[in-house]
Amino acid sequence: MHNHEEDWRSYPIESDDEMGFAMTDLGWTEAPHSHPWCVRLAIELNEPGPQGLGSTEEMESLSAGEDEFLEAAAQAQAIHVARVRHGGEVAWFFYAQSEDIVESLGQVAAELLQRDISAGAQHDPEWGVYASILPSPAVERWMADMQLIDTLEKHGDPLTVEREVIHYAYFDDLESAEAFAADSEPEGFEVEIREPDEEIEQFGVVLTQQSAVDMDTIGAITQTLSERAAELDGEYDGWECALVKGPGGSNN
Known part of the structure; x- marks a missing residue:
């Protein structure tokens, strides 16, 4: 679909004096003009812990549903670029051809993850949100x-x-x-x-x-x-x- 090689990396992030972790595909060197909408889907962690990162057990319990959810997003032509754990929540970031995908993708995520989903989109043709997640x-x-x-x-x-x-x-x-x-x-x-x-x-x-x-x-x-x-x-x-x-x- 695009001239792109996946390069997923995990690294720490710090915001508002809180520690977090990002898992990001660093392989995007140019923003595809075909996908100008940034979609953010997030859940609140049941057991965020003192650092707001959640427990290993909770993250493992989400993994199977996450795999299916990401596969559904790919089939809908959404590009998954990052997952961020920070401040008691997990957020997934995608780029899509249209904002119309938000509602349907949010419903799929809620069903597969068995969680309430916070969903939103913003017009971001230059992929500024993606750039803000990249490592310093x-x-x-x-x-x-x-x-x-x-x-x-x-x-x-x-x-x-x-x-x-x-x-x-x-x-x-x-x-x-x-x-x-x-x-x-x-x-x-x-x-x-x-x-x-x-x-x-x-x-x-x-x-x-x-x-x-x-x-x-x-x-x-x-x-x-x-x-x-x-x-x-x-x-x-x-x-x-x-x-x-x-x-x-x-x-x-």
């Missing part, structure tokens, strides 16, 4: 860190063993690249500045340091480097390292 730069960085850490763990890496970790950042001008390098060098990084070439048109800064890669350690480093790069109108582009195996750590 800080959350994107956290997701990237976690993805790499998960890969290392699956291969037996203890994470807490120090090893050579290489970080990358890019800038439009040499002055910014040099400033980023100068600010980072006192923190124990070996620094290399790379000139633009045919593949990468920006100035690159490569930082190398011995460090562990558990989330507490690497997360603090990537947060500092990301914020520093952003202050210089640059972009931090992640890190890489060799796999270390075993309790004492042996490179592989």
Whole structure:
């Protein structure tokens, strides 16, 4: 139907000092003009708990009905883009060809989920609601860190063993690249500045340091480097390292 590859990711969100979680299809890079209506269907959780996220048992009890409900939405040509748990409710977001789908889709959801449904729609041809649900730069960085850490763990890496970790950042001008390098060098990084070439048109800064890669350690480093790069109108582009195996750590 559209030139789109699904990329469902789960990540934390924070609003009004309350924690929440979103499960979002990040694969949409352009808003389909054929689906300009944002449809929101929501239920209140029976047992929201102190954080308003509901219990595992309640979410599992909804799962079978949710699968059928989402299948019905797909058959009605509605595009499911996100599910958000926050503030004692679960909300599903869709984009549809017409607002006329709201009533029928709400009825199907109520029947399959066995819950009262709050349903509404708004004209949103630019998919602004979808954009508002997408992860912030800080959350994107956290997701990237976690993805790499998960890969290392699956291969037996203890994470807490120090090893050579290489970080990358890019800038439009040499002055910014040099400033980023100068600010980072006192923190124990070996620094290399790379000139633009045919593949990468920006100035690159490569930082190398011995460090562990558990989330507490690497997360603090990537947060500092990301914020520093952003202050210089640059972009931090992640890190890489060799796999270390075993309790004492042996490179592989």
